[in-house]
Amino acid sequence: MLQSKPKDDNYLHKGLRKQLVQSLRVKGIKDERVLTAIEAIPRHFFLDPAFERQAYEDRAFPITAGQTISQPYTVAYQTQLLELKKFDKVLEIGTGSAYQACVLGELGITLCTIERQRALYDYVGQFFFLKKYPNIKRFYGDGFEGLPSFAPFDKIIITCGAPFLPPKLLEQLKPGGIMVVPVGEDEKQKMIRITKDADGTLWQQEMGDFSFVPMLQGKNN
Numbered sequence: 001m002l003q004s005k006p007k008d009d010n011y012l013h014k015g016l017r018k019q020l021v022q023s024l025r026v027k028g029i030k031d032e033r034v035l036t037a038i039e040a041i042p043r044h045f046f047l048d049p050a051f052e053r054q055a056y057e058d059r060a061f062p063i064t065a066g067q068t069i070s071q072p073y074t075v076a077y078q079t080q081l082l083e084l085k086k087f088d089k090v091l092e093i094g095t096g097s098a099y100q101a102c103v104l105g106e107l108g109i110t111l112c113t114i115e116r117q118r119a120l121y122d123y124v125g126q127f128f129f130l131k132k133y134p135n136i137k138r139f140y141g142d143g144f145e146g147l148p149s150f151a152p153f154d155k156i157i158i159t160c161g162a163p164f165l166p167p168k169l170l171e172q173l174k175p176g177g178i179m180v181v182p183v184g185e186d187e188k189q190k191m192i193r194i195t196k197d198a199d200g201t202l203w204q205q206e207m208g209d210f211s212f213v214p215m216l217q218g219k220n221n
């Protein structure tokens, strides 16, 4: 699981990362900034040392508290859909391992990220690698509520399967903003990209099928 002491990031890891990035290119990820971020981040830091090689396979992986670290393709795809600009203020729901958070943090934006599981929130708090990203602020709370005191956000990314579009998050999206959210009540969701017009009108695009752990109501102690 996540380590509190720095780990080694050697030529083997870097080589595996290059191959991973190449495979994401082949699968259609085009945003070079996103690919550069993935190439920069040692994903094996986020997994148990026994799974160093698997860290660079393009698949989701179990982490603590019955949750998962998202598949690199999914992380890259959702990040690309956000069309991030430097200095954007971004809200993430579902910190999990903080891998997606670090990919966002690498892109020079300000990130607020919420996790509902206390154990996971506390665990990630000890993760040395996060010190690299003073632009990431973590919160323990219920993502359905968003963060009214930090709103509005230029971009919102939900990294768990939402049963419906969370109304408070739609409110906390800036006019001109983008929200990327997997929506569906069973294990399969449709990736939805919402854009909010200058006059507040919401537009919705469907962007393919994905599978996430569910977005659950309330906090879990």
Ligand code: SAH
Pocket: 067, 068, 069, 070, 093, 094, 095, 096, 097, 098, 099, 100, 101, 114, 115, 116, 117, 120, 141, 142, 143, 144, 159, 160, 213, 214, 215, 216, 217, 218
């Ligand atoms: N972005 C994460 C993905 C983790 S899986 C990563 O890169 O590793 C999704 C996470 O969403 C889980 O940790 C789960 O506990 C969290 N989650 C589910 N419902 C939530 C809610 N209502 N508010 C905040 N987090 C939630």
